[in-house]
Amino acid sequence: MRHLIIGSGIAGLQAARTLRAVQPEAEVTMLGREQGNPYSRPMISQLLEGSVQTNQLDLGLPPKVELIAGESAVSIDTHQKVVKTSRSRHFPYDRLLVASGADPRPIAAGKADLQNIHFMRTRAQVEEMLAEMPRCRKALVLGGGLVGFKAAYAFLRQGLDVSMLIRSEHPLSQQVDPTAGGRILEKLQENGLRVSVGLEVAEFLGHNGRVVGAELSDGSRIDCDLVVVGKGVLPSTGFLDHSGIVTDLGILVDDFLRTSAPDVFAAGDVAEHFDLARGRRWVNAIWPEAAEQGRIAGLNMAGRQVRYPGSVSRNTIRIFDLDILTCGLVDPGSEEGYEVLQDQDSRTKTYRRLVFSDDRLVGAVCLNRIEHGGLLLYLIKSGRPVPAPKEELLQPGFHPGRLGLVRWQAMAASSSPLPPWGGFHS
Numbered sequence: 001m002r003h004l005i006i007g008s009g010i011a012g013l014q015a016a017r018t019l020r021a022v023q024p025e026a027e028v029t030m031l032g033r034e035q036g037n038p039y040s041r042p043m044i045s046q047l048l049e050g051s052v053q054t055n056q057l058d059l060g061l062p063p064k065v066e067l068i069a070g071e072s073a074v075s076i077d078t079h080q081k082v083v084k085t086s087r088s089r090h091f092p093y094d095r096l097l098v099a100s101g102a103d104p105r106p107i108a109a110g111k112a113d114l115q116n117i118h119f120m121r122t123r124a125q126v127e128e129m130l131a132e133m134p135r136c137r138k139a140l141v142l143g144g145g146l147v148g149f150k151a152a153y154a155f156l157r158q159g160l161d162v163s164m165l166i167r168s169e170h171p172l173s174q175q176v177d178p179t180a181g182g183r184i185l186e187k188l189q190e191n192g193l194r195v196s197v198g199l200e201v202a203e204f205l206g207h208n209g210r211v212v213g214a215e216l217s218d219g220s221r222i223d224c225d226l227v228v229v230g231k232g233v234l235p236s237t238g239f240l241d242h243s244g245i246v247t248d249l250g251i252l253v254d255d256f257l258r259t260s261a262p263d264v265f266a267a268g269d270v271a272e273h274f275d276l277a278r279g280r281r282w283v284n285a286i287w288p289e290a291a292e293q294g295r296i297a298g299l300n301m302a303g304r305q306v307r308y309p310g311s312v313s314r315n316t317i318r319i320f321d322l323d324i325l326t327c328g329l330v331d332p333g334s335e336e337g338y339e340v341l342q343d344q345d346s347r348t349k350t351y352r353r354l355v356f357s358d359d360r361l362v363g364a365v366c367l368n369r370i371e372h373g374g375l376l377l378y379l380i381k382s383g384r385p386v387p388a389p390k391e392e393l394l395q396p397g398f399h400p401g402r403l404g405l406v407r408w409q410a411m412a413a414s415s416s417p418l419p420p421w422g423g424f425h426s
């Protein structure tokens with residue numbers, strides 16, 4: 001059996017590890033656009049911050065897995081079962097996994113090709129920034145999503161003067177509600193971040209080919225000698241044109257992570273499955289789901305029949321002395337059918353917000369006391385009614401046993417709830 005994996009990120013790596021474990025005799029080949037072994041992508045922000053070294057990111061390679069690094073898939077012939085690469089080589093497969101991840105969303109600003117304007121998706125991009133950093137004083141970060149936020153934090157920790165341009169009122173607007181977002185913003189500002197809301201870069205300004213500033217949409221100017229563009233990501237699907245593989249935002253997959261093409265699977269940031277909190281198809285571009293999808297895709301490529309139950313977005317982040325936990329749907333806005341409970345204590349600087357749909361927990365944000373995050377996530381993932389007064393969950397010190405959750409959790413672990421949508425092959 002020849003297994004081919006496009007992409008050497010965590011989804012591809014987990015699939016390779018799984019295939020190697022369950023089909024020791026199979027041929028497993030990974031095609032990776034980037035150079036070198038798979039590495040921890042979230043940790044590139046710590047690399048930028050200076051708190052880890054490059055070699056600490058390396059995730060290694062399973063034995064007897066061939067990695068073809070620095071070569072991209074450019075097209076797939078799903079009838080002949082062959083992948084063509086950027087070096088015009090052809091790789092036949094019996095089972096194929098597309099785990100090509102996501103690419104940064106481009107920006108429309110003028111002169112975005114000046115030197116020292118970077119995206120932050122790869123280790124190589126961060127290494128370039130680090131090489132430039134000794135010559136830089138003023139960083140400009142575009143976008144307050146996870147990547148922009150992490151870049152700004154890293155630059156602050158590196159002692160740069162940092163400005164951030166964001167569209168919404170606060171950073172991490174996809175991850176947290178306005179109250180938590182306001183607290184995060186205050187914390188960044190206390191540590192020197194300048195934030196402008198509702199502004200875009202119209203054009204970058206250069207000198208000798210290097211960026212020296214930006215003209216903003218209101219006509220004002222800002223000096224900068226290092227720019228990071230963090231305006232979100234898009235699933236990396238360009239090479240699928242003419243393959244016949246059906247995509248929406250990402251590649252549509254069924255519960256077994258099969259795409260619309262026979263023997264082709266997809267996993268990770270490129271795959272669109274089902275969000276358990278939102279109750280609809282969604283691309284949850286986060287590390288733990290990419291890893292789990294890779295593992296399940298690997299099992300199914302090896303002939304097992306393992307369902308992926310759906311994803312829930314989540315993150316735990318520390319900025320300076322502020323701990324943040326976020327999971328699920330945290331800000332349903334004015335959408336009907338949701339109940340929001342929240343509690344904050346200015347003395348202990350804690351904040352907890354829970355979002356319910358009927359009796360089900362669908363989202364949570366916690367600041368500073370993030371205990372029982374796993375349990376909150378479990379409640380969201382299971383989709384079962386909370387077996388206790390909801391208000392009790394607002395108390396960070398609640399005891400799972402007192403809520404009857406321990407017994408209930410053990411019972412629930414034996415049955416896996418499935419998302420309510422079928423697949424291509426069912």
Ligand SMILES: Cc1cc2nc3c(=O)[nH]c(=O)nc-3n(C[C@H](O)[C@H](O)[C@H](O)COP(=O)(O)OP(=O)(O)OC[C@H]3O[C@@H](n4cnc5c(N)ncnc54)[C@H](O)[C@@H]3O)c2cc1C
Binds near residue numbers: 033074101146
């Ligand atoms: C700065 C940063 C911080 C993050 N922080 C967090 C965090 O705190 N928590 C969290 O959960 N997630 C975080 N993420 C997101 C997380 O890294 C991703 O969800 C995860 O890496 C997705 O894994 P993947 O394998 O699906 O895709 P990727 O990691 O994107 O890997 C895909 C690989 O495929 C390669 N590829 C693409 N096209 C081709 C092709 N045609 N041929 C061959 N190879 C190809 C790419 O170059 C890439 O190496 C962060 C991401 C970044 C950039």
